[in-house]
Amino acid sequence: MGRTLLRFLTCIVLAATSLPAVAIADPVETTVEAPGPKGALKGLMLSPGTADAPVVLIVPGSGPVNRDGSSLHGLSAATYKLLAEGLAARDIASVRIDKRGMFSSAAAIPNANDVTIADYAADIHTWVAAIRQQTGAKCVWVLGHSEGGLVAMAAAKDNPPDICGLLLVAAPGRKFGELIKDQLRSNPANAPILDEALHDIDELEAGRRVDVSNARPEMQGIFAPAVQGFLIDLFSYDPPKLLAAYKGPVLILQGERDIQVGIDDARRLKAADEAAKLVLLPDVNHVLKEVDTDERMANLRTYVNAKLPLAPGVVDALADFVTAAKSP
Numbered sequence: 098m099g100r101t102l103l104r105f106l107t108c109i110v111l112a113a114t115s116l117p118a119v120a121i122a123d124p125v126e127t128t129v130e131a132p133g134p135k136g137a138l139k140g141l142m143l144s145p146g147t148a149d150a151p152v153v154l155i156v157p158g159s160g161p162v163n164r165d166g167s168s169l170h171g172l173s174a175a176t177y178k179l180l181a182e183g184l185a186a187r188d189i190a191s192v193r194i195d196k197r198g199m200f201s202s203a204a205a206i207p208n209a210n211d212v213t214i215a216d217y218a219a220d221i222h223t224w225v226a227a228i229r230q231q232t233g234a235k236c237v238w239v240l241g242h243s244e245g246g247l248v249a250m251a252a253a254k255d256n257p258p259d260i261c262g263l264l265l266v267a268a269p270g271r272k273f274g275e276l277i278k279d280q281l282r283s284n285p286a287n288a289p290i291l292d293e294a295l296h297d298i299d300e301l302e303a304g305r306r307v308d309v310s311n312a313r314p315e316m317q318g319i320f321a322p323a324v325q326g327f328l329i330d331l332f333s334y335d336p337p338k339l340l341a342a343y344k345g346p347v348l349i350l351q352g353e354r355d356i357q358v359g360i361d362d363a364r365r366l367k368a369a370d371e372a373a374k375l376v377l378l379p380d381v382n383h384v385l386k387e388v389d390t391d392e393r394m395a396n397l398r399t400y401v402n403a404k405l406p407l408a409p410g411v412v413d414a415l416a417d418f419v420t421a422a423k424s425p
Contacts, residue, residue: 122147124143124145125143125146126142127141129231131227132227133205133223135204135205135206135207136203136204137204138224139194139201139202140164140194142190143185145185152190152228152237153189153191153237153415154194154221154237154240155177155181155191155193155194155242155245156194156221156241157242158245161209164177164200164201165193166178166180166384167403172384172401173401173403174385174386177193180193180240180385180411180412180415181193183411184416187412187416189419190232191240192224192228194224196212196217197212197216198211213327213330214334217248218252221252222252222257226259236259238264238419239252239260240266241263242268243269243358244331246268246336247269247334247336250265250268250339253339253343253345254339255342256344256345262346263340263347263348265347265349267352267383268358268363270358270365271336271365274301276362281294289313290313290315290316293313294319297309297320301328302332302333304329306322306326306329309322337368338369340366341370347372348415349366349373349374349376350363351375352377352381352383352385353381354380355382355383356382356393356397374418381408381410384399384400385407386405386407387408
């Protein structure tokens with residue numbers, strides 16, 4: 098049967114049966130708030146035009162990254178905004194947030210650097226409670242990207258019933274000190290500072306601050322005195338140990354072109370939770386864009402291009418897991 102004839106017959110059947118048209122509402126974006134230590138935590142909720150949609154809380158990665166997935170240091174991939182839009186197209190609501198002390202959540206604390214992973218984990222619990230109150234959801238899925246994956250694991254380690262499950266995207270599978278050392282080693286441009294940087298990481302891992310007042314500008318940026326307290330705390334966490342304590346549904350999503358977090362990280366997390374689902378996506382990098390080459394600069398160019406869509410398979414893997422899993 099030809100396509101033209103098939104379309105014609107379909108129109109006749111619909112007309113003959115007088116089926117009413119079904120209006121599909123567009124996704125609606127609204128500002129949402131949760132109580133912070135000194136002022137409000139703020140974010141954006143993107144709700145699909147369907148009732149009783151599952152809700153995903155998107156927890157951002159390291160540094161001054163905003164709720165859309167862009168930062169003050171040149172990152173403009175809009176990864177979280179694209180995730181939210183992709184999930185909404187699959188009838189899943191999402192809340193993407195600004196971290197305490199940053200951007201729209203600037204009023205939450207006076208100093209954005211005066212924070213710990215435990216503080217960020219506490220904010221997840223606050224957000225989950227606020228989202229449940231606003232939507233009526235029994236529980237909320239927590240999607241943690243990069244460092245946000247560590248925060249998600251820390252928040253879920255005691256198995257709170259209001260967390261549906263974890264979506265760990267490009268999440269670390271080892272202590273952050275070890276991860277950052279490998280990141281530094283992988284870039285030949287770091288050769289002039291490598292030995293000094295590795296030494297300073299060792300010191301911070303041991304809980305000791307380092308003096309960078311006379312160091313190269315690159316070192317002063319990485320190990321600025323203002324962030325050393327946070328780094329000492331960050332380096333103390335063991336992601337597989339945290340994940341092993343959690344008993345709910347877990348998806349581990351990892352791109353094979355990621356130059357920041359590797360496939361081995363994902364496999365270490367999988368080893369810590371044999372029940373977790375591991376999805377490895379070829380030609381997907383750290384900001385979840387498609388890259389078909391090992392050339393480093395081609396990979397990094399996707400970090401500054403918000404117009405690039407997310408790589409094929411990313412949203413489907415997340416949405417399929419959420420819709421298939423049974424909420425507690």
